Amino acid sequence: MAALSKLVAWAQGAPVLHSNCYETIHTWEPDCNTAWLVAVPEALRFSFKTYASFYLVTTLVGAKGNLKKIDWSKFTKDTLRSTVFLTCNLIFYLSFLCQIRRVVGFHSIPTLGYSNGILSSLCAILVEKKSRRPALALYLTNLSTILNSYLQASETLYRQLSNHGYLQTIPHGTFIPFAIGLALFKYLSTKGGLGKSMDGFLSSALQDKPDSGNSHIVNVGSVVQKNLPRAFKEMIERLKKDCGKTAACDHDDSCVYNGSKVFFHNASIGLALSSILSIVKNITKPGKIPAALISRDNLKMPLFFGLLPAIYHTSRCLLNRVPSSTLRPCPKLRDIISAAAAGSSMIVNPQISISMFVMWKAIEAFYTHLVETGRARWIKHGDVLLYAISCGYVLGCATFEPHAIRKGYIHFLEGLTGNKR
Numbered sequence: 108m109a110a111l112s113k114l115v116a117w118a119q120g121a122p123v124l125h126s127n128c129y130e131t132i133h134t135w136e137p138d139c140n141t142a143w144l145v146a147v148p149e150a151l152r153f154s155f156k157t158y159a160s161f162y163l164v165t166t167l168v169g170a171k172g173n174l175k176k177i178d179w180s181k182f183t184k185d186t187l188r189s190t191v192f193l194t195c196n197l198i199f200y201l202s203f204l205c206q207i208r209r210v211v212g213f214h215s216i217p218t219l220g221y222s223n224g225i226l227s228s229l230c231a232i233l234v235e236k237k238s239r240r241p242a243l244a245l246y247l248t249n250l251s252t253i254l255n256s257y258l259q260a261s262e263t264l265y266r267q268l269s270n271h272g273y274l275q276t277i278p279h280g281t282f283i284p285f286a287i288g289l290a291l292f293k294y295l296s297t298k299g300g301l302g303k304s305m306d307g308f309l310s311s312a313l314q315d316k317p318d319s320g321n322s323h324i325v326n327v328g329s330v331v332q333k334n335l336p337r338a339f340k341e342m343i344e345r346l347k348k349d350c351g352k353t354a355a356c357d358h359d360d361s362c363v364y365n366g367s368k369v370f371f372h373n374a375s376i377g378l379a380l381s382s383i384l385s386i387v388k389n390i391t392k393p394g395k396i397p398a399a400l401i402s403r404d405n406l407k408m409p410l411f412f413g414l415l416p417a418i419y420h421t422s423r424c425l426l427n428r429v430p431s432s433t434l435r436p437c438p439k440l441r442d443i444i445s446a447a448a449a450g451s452s453m454i455v456n457p458q459i460s461i462s463m464f465v466m467w468k469a470i471e472a473f474y475t476h477l478v479e480t481g482r483a484r485w486i487k488h489g490d491v492l493l494y495a496i497s498c499g500y501v502l503g504c505a506t507f508e509p510h511a512i513r514k515g516y517i518h519f520l521e522g523l524t525g526n527k528r
Contacts, residue, residue, distance in 0.1 A: 124214035128205045131214055139205040143198050149525030154193035158186045185236065192235040197523055199227035200502065220506035225499030232494050259516060260497035262463055263504050266511040281457040286450025288465035289313075291473055293446035297439040300476035313449060314369040314416035315442070355427040355438070362424040370417035377412030381405050407456040414452035422448040459513070 124131060133142030162185050170176040203223035208214060268274040277283065292309050295301045301309065343364075350361035358365040385399040399405060422445035429435040436444060453462060477483035486492075504511050505520060 123216070124219075125212075126214065128208055131219075132204050132208075133201060139202075142205075143201040146197060146201065146524060147194060150194045150197045150523055151190060153522045153525070154190040155186065157193070158189040162186050162189070188234070188236060192231055193523070195234050196227055196231035196498075199230045200224060203227050216503075216507065220503035221499055223499075224502030225495050228498035228502075229491065229495035232491050259513075260500050261467070262459065263501050263512050266513075267504060267508060270508070270511055279454050279457070281459050281462050282450050282453035283462075284466035285453045285462035286447045288462075288467075288469040289450050290443050290447035291469035292465075293443045295469075295472055295476055297442060298476070300479075301472060305472065312373075312415055313419045313446065314373065315419065353424070353427040356424055358420075362420075366417050366420045366424070369420055370413040372413075373416050374409040374413030377409035378406075380412075381408040384408075411452055411456035414455060415449050418452055419445045419449035460515075 128139055128142075129137045133139070133146075136142040136145050162182055166177050166182050200223060203226045204219070207218045207223055211218060265274065269276050292301065292305070293313075296306055296309060346364045346367070347360040350363040352358065352360070352362045352365075356362060356365075360368075382400055382405065385402075385405050386396055389395045389399050423441055426436055426441045426444065435441075474483060478485055501512065501516070505517065509517055
C-alpha cells in the first residue's frame with residue numbers, strides 16, 4: 108500500500124524523491140557516466156561465464172557429444188554476441204535511470220525500475236541474434252532472467268498478487284501449470300500440430316509409443332532379466348499375462364506390467380542423471396559423494412521421471428475400463444486427460460521453473476499452430492515488445508518488491524552487477 112500511495116502522489120503532481128543519482132542509484136560512484144563504466148568489467152565477466160556455459164551445453168547436446176561436429180566459430184560468435192547483449196542491458200538500465208532523472212527532475216516508482224527497465228530491454232534485445240529473441244521473451248514472461256522471458260513475469264505477477272492478498276497460495280500447486288502444459292502438448296500432438304522433435308520428446312517422456320524415440324538404445328531391462336532368478340522370471344511372466352488388459356489398450360502385455368515397465372525405464376534414466384549431478388556438485392568434496400547418492404534428494408528426480416509415464420499409462424488404462432461406452436472418452440480425449448493427470452508427478456519433485464516453462468512453451472506451440480492453420484497472425488516485432496515489457500516489469504519489481512521475485516533471479520542480478528547496490 109505504501110508503494111501504491113507514492114504512485115498516486117506522483118500522478119497528482121507530487122514528486123517522490125528529489126535525491127540525486129549518486130544517493131539513490133549508483134552509490135558506488137558519484138559520476139553517472141563513470142558509474143556504468145565501473146560496472147562493465149564485472150558484467151562482461153559474468154555474462155561471458157553465463158553464456159559460455161549455456162552455449163557449450165546446448166552445442167554439445169546438438170552435436171550428441173561429438174566435439175568434431177561442433178562449429179567452434181559459431182559457438183564463439185554466439186557467446187560474444189550474447190555477452191554484449193546482456194552487458195548492454197545493464198548499461199542501458201543505469202543510463203536511462205540517470206537520464207530520466209535529469210529530464211523529470213525527481214525519482215518516482217515508474218522511473219525507478221519500470222520505465223527505464225522497458226527502454227533498456229528494448230534497446231538491448233536489438234543487439235541479440237534474431238533467432239534468440241523468441242526464447243528470451245518466453246523465459247522472461249515467466250520470471251525474468253536474460254535467458255528467456257514471459258515465464259518470469261507471470262511467476263512474479265502471481266507472487267506479487269499472492270503477497271498482497273489478491274490470490275491464495277495453493278499447497279503443492281507447482282504441478283498445475285505443468286499439467287496444463289502437458290495436456291496442451293498432447294492436444295497438439297493428436298492434431299499433428301507439434302514439430303517432430305517436440306513430439307518425439309513428449310513421446311519419450313510419456314513413453315506412449317512402442318519405441319518412444321529410443322529404438323537406438325539397448326533394452327537394458329531385457330539384458331538384466333536374463334540374469335534374474337528363475338522364480339523372479341516366472342513372477343514377471345505371470346505379471347505380463349495374468350493381470351489382463353482391455354481391447355482398447357494398445358500395449359502388448361498386461362496393464363500392470365506396462366505401467367511398471369515404463370516407470371522403471373524412466374526412473375533408471377532419472378537416477379543416472381541425478382547421480383551424475385550429485386557427483387558433479389560434490390566433485391571437490393569426494394567424501395560427501397556416497398551420502399549424496401543415497402540421500403532422499405537424489406531420489407526425487409528418478410521418482411518424477413518414473414511417475415510421469417506411469418501415471419499417464421495408468422490413467423489411460425483406467426479410462427479404457429469405464430463400463431459405459433457413453434461416458435468413456437474417445438482415444439484422443441483419453442490421452443489428453445491422462446497427460447494432464449501425469450502432471451501430478453511433479454508433486455514429488457516440485458520445480459516451478461520447469462512447470463512454468465512447459466506451460467508457456469505449450470502456449471507458444473499452440474499459438475504457432477493457430478498461425479500455421481491460418482486462425483491467427485504473427486504480431487510484428489512481438490518478441491521484442493514482449494521481452495521489453497516483461498523484463499521492465501520484473502526489473503521494476505526487483506527494485507520495489509524483491510521478495511516477489513525468485514531468489515535465483517535476485518542472485519542473477521547481483522552477479523551481473525558485481526553485487527553493487
